[in-house]
Amino acid sequence: MTFACREDDVPPGEGRNITIEGRRIALFRTDTGWYAVDAVCPHKGGPLADGIVCDHAVTCPLHDRSFDLRTGEGPGEDRIGTYAVEVRAGEVYVAVGVPAASPVAA
Amino acid sequence: MSERDRIVIVGGGIAGQAVAEALRERDPDVAITLICGEDALPYDRIRLSEILVDGSDAATLALRPEEWFADHDVEVLLGRWVEGGDLDAGTLTLDGAEELTFDKLVLATGSQPLLPPIPGIGLPGVHPFRDPADCEAIRQSATTATHAAVIGGGLLGLEAARGIAAQGCDVTVIHLVDRLMERQLDPVSAAMLEPSLADLNIKVRLESATQAITGGDRARGLAFKDGSSMEADLVVVSIGIRPEKTLANTLGLATNRGIVVADSMRTSHERVWSVGECAEHAGMVYGLVAPILEQARVAADTLLDRSAAYTGSILSAKLKVAGIDLVTVGEADGDTSAVVSDAASRTYRKLSVRDGRAVGAILLGDVRGAEALMAAVRAAEEVTDPLDALAAASAAGPADLPDEAQICNCNGVCKGDLVAAVEVDGCTTPREVMSRTRAGTGCGSCKPAVIDIVAMATGGLNDEPAYLCACRKQTREELADQIRTQGLQSVSEVSQCCGTGRDCGACKPALAYLVSEVNDNRHREERHARYINDRVHANIQKDGTFSVVPKMRGGVTTPSELRRIADVAEKYEIPLVKVTGGQRIDLLGVSKEDLPKVWRDLDMPSGFAYAKAVRTVKTCVGEQHCRFGLGDSMGFGVEIEKAWEGLHTPAKVKAGVSGCPRNCAEATIKDIGIVAVEGGWQVRIGGAAGASVREADILDTVETKAEAMRLSTTFLQYYRENADYKERTYDFVPRIGLDEIKRIVTDAQIGAALRERFRLAKAATTDPWLERDDPYHPRQFTDLDQQSEDDGPPTPVVVGPPEEARR
Ligand SMILES: Cc1cc2nc3c(=O)[nH]c(=O)nc-3n(C[C@H](O)[C@H](O)[C@H](O)COP(=O)(O)OP(=O)(O)OC[C@H]3O[C@@H](n4cnc5c(N)ncnc54)[C@H](O)[C@@H]3O)c2cc1C
Ligand code: SF4
Ligand code: FES
Numbered sequence: 001m002t003f004a005c006r007e008d009d010v011p012p013g014e015g016r017n018i019t020i021e022g023r024r025i026a027l028f029r030t031d032t033g034w035y036a037v038d039a040v041c042p043h044k045g046g047p048l049a050d051g052i053v054c055d056h057a058v059t060c061p062l063h064d065r066s067f068d069l070r071t072g073e074g075p076g077e078d079r080i081g082t083y084a085v086e087v088r089a090g091e092v093y094v095a096v097g098v099p100a101a102s103p104v105a106a
Numbered sequence: 107m108s109e110r111d112r113i114v115i116v117g118g119g120i121a122g123q124a125v126a127e128a129l130r131e132r133d134p135d136v137a138i139t140l141i142c143g144e145d146a147l148p149y150d151r152i153r154l155s156e157i158l159v160d161g162s163d164a165a166t167l168a169l170r171p172e173e174w175f176a177d178h179d180v181e182v183l184l185g186r187w188v189e190g191g192d193l194d195a196g197t198l199t200l201d202g203a204e205e206l207t208f209d210k211l212v213l214a215t216g217s218q219p220l221l222p223p224i225p226g227i228g229l230p231g232v233h234p235f236r237d238p239a240d241c242e243a244i245r246q247s248a249t250t251a252t253h254a255a256v257i258g259g260g261l262l263g264l265e266a267a268r269g270i271a272a273q274g275c276d277v278t279v280i281h282l283v284d285r286l287m288e289r290q291l292d293p294v295s296a297a298m299l300e301p302s303l304a305d306l307n308i309k310v311r312l313e314s315a316t317q318a319i320t321g322g323d324r325a326r327g328l329a330f331k332d333g334s335s336m337e338a339d340l341v342v343v344s345i346g347i348r349p350e351k352t353l354a355n356t357l358g359l360a361t362n363r364g365i366v367v368a369d370s371m372r373t374s375h376e377r378v379w380s381v382g383e384c385a386e387h388a389g390m391v392y393g394l395v396a397p398i399l400e401q402a403r404v405a406a407d408t409l410l411d412r413s414a415a416y417t418g419s420i421l422s423a424k425l426k427v428a429g430i431d432l433v434t435v436g437e438a439d440g441d442t443s444a445v446v447s448d449a450a451s452r453t454y455r456k457l458s459v460r461d462g463r464a465v466g467a468i469l470l471g472d473v474r475g476a477e478a479l480m481a482a483v484r485a486a487e488e489v490t491d492p493l494d495a496l497a498a499a500s501a502a503g504p505a506d507l508p509d510e511a512q513i514c515n516c517n518g519v520c521k522g523d524l525v526a527a528v529e530v531d532g533c534t535t536p537r538e539v540m541s542r543t544r545a546g547t548g549c550g551s552c553k554p555a556v557i558d559i560v561a562m563a564t565g566g567l568n569d570e571p572a573y574l575c576a577c578r579k580q581t582r583e584e585l586a587d588q589i590r591t592q593g594l595q596s597v598s599e600v601s602q603c604c605g606t607g608r609d610c611g612a613c614k615p616a617l618a619y620l621v622s623e624v625n626d627n628r629h630r631e632e633r634h635a636r637y638i639n640d641r642v643h644a645n646i647q648k649d650g651t652f653s654v655v656p657k658m659r660g661g662v663t664t665p666s667e668l669r670r671i672a673d674v675a676e677k678y679e680i681p682l683v684k685v686t687g688g689q690r691i692d693l694l695g696v697s698k699e700d701l702p703k704v705w706r707d708l709d710m711p712s713g714f715a716y717a718k719a720v721r722t723v724k725t726c727v728g729e730q731h732c733r734f735g736l737g738d739s740m741g742f743g744v745e746i747e748k749a750w751e752g753l754h755t756p757a758k759v760k761a762g763v764s765g766c767p768r769n770c771a772e773a774t775i776k777d778i779g780i781v782a783v784e785g786g787w788q789v790r791i792g793g794a795a796g797a798s799v800r801e802a803d804i805l806d807t808v809e810t811k812a813e814a815m816r817l818s819t820t821f822l823q824y825y826r827e828n829a830d831y832k833e834r835t836y837d838f839v840p841r842i843g844l845d846e847i848k849r850i851v852t853d854a855q856i857g858a859a860l861r862e863r864f865r866l867a868k869a870a871t872t873d874p875w876l877e878r879d880d881p882y883h884p885r886q887f888t889d890l891d892q893q894s895e896d897d898g899p900p901t902p903v904v905v906g907p908p909e910e911a912r913r
């Protein structure tokens with residue numbers, strides 16, 4: 001896992017971008033936890049970190065498409081990548097290449 | 107002593123309060139005294155975690171305001187402890203000395219949290235989860251603790267864990283048996299719950315018996331029976347309750363686990379009743395509100411010598427953890443059952459049947475039809491095909507529910523009660539129905555169902571109220587009202603108090619506006635509820651850069667301002683400089699991190715071109731220079747812009763002032779337009795020149811500038827208070843009607859009140875661009891790999907072996 005930032009580097013309820021292992025990632029700090037997803041909206045490249053987050057969804061600031069921060073699912077075919085995040089002792093780590101939600105055992 | 111019968115209730119919890127209310131409903135005369143051991147009016151214990159989650163004030167949890175007790179002639183003694191008494195003589199001793207007489211006595215002494223007798227249980231850092239002080243203490247610790255443990259994976263333990271996680275603290279739930287909430291869930295649904303908890307940063311450790319809390323001077327860890335251990339500097343214990351029967355024992359009443367009561371809710375002494383978590387009926391002690399309310403109603407009847415019997419309750423539970431929908435009723439298993447489950451979407455729906463009758467249901471992730479299924483279980487309905495019944499329930503609308511279907515579990519309100527509130531008592535809105543029946547006033551999760559049923563009963567299904575947002579099913583007026591009466595100051599408080607436990611996010615900016623408007627801008631600002639434009643005070647462009655428009659009142663500028671703008675444009679290599687339709691200069695293509703520097707160098711206030719606010723007042727040169735001019739449109743426009751600038755509005759407000767009816771400032775297509783005419787000023791509202799063009803309506807023609815200013819300001823405030831979010835004046839004016847608007851803004855009293863609130867709101871505005879030197883967060887304008895205003899950029903470093911990443 002790669003160190004991304006200290007916990008208080010992201011204001012509560014907001015997102016910020018960071019490049020990790022060459023990938024631009026939007027890191028969100030929400031009521032329900034931390035999420036890391038692709039920084040760029042698949043629709044027309046909107047900056048997702050500037051969107052509004054609630055529960056575990058982010059709404060793109062450009063055309064209001066909303067994506068699930070856990071699964072990356074968006075409207076229709078649109079998807080964004082999600083990455084595992086871990087917070088340890090006030091520090092936030094991201095694992096690029098590891099999807100956030102491990103599939104639920106049936 | 108008066109000749110009225112005196113009923114004394116010991117214990118001002120939900121149970122004591124419910125008995126007092128049920129008695130007063132039935133009998134206006136009987137004397138009622140409620141003795142509260144705690145130093146506060148009875149409060150809603152089930153909403154306690156609000157204190158934990160967002161630091162709500164305990165006072166907001168009061169079940170009834172102080173006036174209620176006077177209005178209903180209920181005497182309350184606060185912070186008084188009953189120590190003993192003589193039941194045959196009908197006397198009680200309070201705080202060692204004072205005596206109080208009674209004819210009948212109700213013990214509603216509730217319970218204490220159960221604490222396991224393990225070493226370390228008394229250490230600092232170990233808390234039960236029962237009263238406001240506990241929640242306060244847990245909240246405090248959670249902000250500094252590095253790892254919290256919650257002992258007990260039942261409903262309450264999970265709620266506590268979620269409150270702690272919400273403070274950003276790592277938390278692990280320790281549970282003794284092999285599945286969470288084993289009383290309500292079967293193994294499959296319990297296992298499905300875990301990933302959802304993990305999403306909320308809550309870890310779970312099953313089959314772990316805590317043997318000791320370790321750490322010399324304070325809690326530092328837990329030691330388990332199997333020899334393992336974990337670190338924990340905050341420990342919350344939530345393993346159950348211990349009915350409070352000290353007083354009952356002192357008084358010589360029969361007790362077992364709790365105070366033993368018969369079906370009449372009477373104890374072993376004929377003058378004494380008991381209700382609530384302290385009472386044991388048929389071997390059961392109930393730790394949920396719904397059964398307590400049933401008991402209270404029975405007790406009120408039998409206290410007044412009416413016949414009634416309590417026959418036990420079928421338990422239902424809702425998990426109050428935002429983000430997880432879980433409702434259960436009755437038993438977790440039967441002899442047959444139907445299950446519809448989808449692991450991917452983490453939904454699990456089960457109906458259990460025994461001897462051909464519904465005995466229980468579990469709904470996780472998809473709680474459609476919860477009311478119908480609960481009703482079926484409560485009535486032990488015959489079920490031939492459980493799978494069919496399950497499917498039918500999810501499709502059931504309010505009309506399909508039987509009258510006995512319980513809608514509000516907290517307050518035990520059935521569909522029939524709601525319908526009666528409309529049909530018999532004449533309530534017309536959900537709010538009236540809620541305040542009459544108390545439905546929806548507990549944990550709030552039933553509000554959408556209540557609203558649906560009221561809509562059905564009032565026949566209002568076709569003209570659904572214009573909800574502020576579908577996720578909360580409340581109108582703007584209803585929410586504004588709650589913000590006002592409950593003194594809510596931030597979006598999170600509104601979400602907590604008026605939500606359905608789920609926010610869609612789309613309505614956060616609307617709520618942010620509402621909270622600021624109702625509080626005259628003296629609210630607690632939460633930037634995460636604002637659009638990016640309002641977080642960084644600039645207008646986002648399609649490439650993610652921003653545009654900067656400095657204030658230029660009335661379109662009037664100076665050479666030195668123009669020089670600064672030019673310098674800034676060059677220094678920051680701003681790709682485009684454009685004169686706007688609102689007579690200002692727009693600098694386009696500024697990166698977010700440059701914004702504070704650009705503002706600093708411009709040294710001009712914000713023009714609010716990015717916000718739902720009063721934007722610009724367009725002017726023509728007017729009488730000072732133009733040969734046709736009838737009034738000083740330019741001077742007046744500047745004056746108006748000063749008077750209104752900085753105020754947020756439901757949607758953007760563009761204004762204009764023209765010096766004569768030739769209308770060079772296009773005032774007749776502005777939200778608020780003023781035109782100088784022979785002998786005065788014409789005030790127009792509701793104009794538009796967007797995708798469709800609407801000529802502004804004439805509100806009035808007045809003689810002086812002062813009058814024109816007053817009239818238009820009054821309208822502006824009326825619009826601020828009454829328009830829906832994003833409703834432009836050109837929709838608002840026709841919706842309300844010009845005549846109605848005229849009536850309101852020219853009414854001396856209403857007008858004065860509107861202007862006073864306008865004055866208050868305006869007084870609290872500031873120039874947001876000053877945040878260049880005083881950001882709300884060090885990273886207001888920067889990403890994580892950019893230099894923030896006060897520290898260096900963190901360089902990403904890889905720690906730990908790569909296999910850690912594959913965990
Ligand atoms: C955090 C939390 C969340 C909960 N959530 C839910 C939920 O979602 N749904 C649900 O149904 N239930 C929930 N519960 C359970 C529910 O709150 C309780 O069942 C209910 O509040 C019990 O009410 P009561 O009046 O019997 O007891 P209490 O609230 O304990 O009231 C008893 C009162 O009597 C006073 N007292 C005791 N002895 C004396 C004396 N000798 N003299 C004077 N005063 C005395 C005590 O000080 C106390 O104020 C929750 C409980 C907690 C702690
Ligand atoms: S509106 Fe009238 S006063 Fe203003 S510039 Fe045009 S002609 Fe002159
Ligand atoms: S770019 Fe994100 S919605 Fe269009």
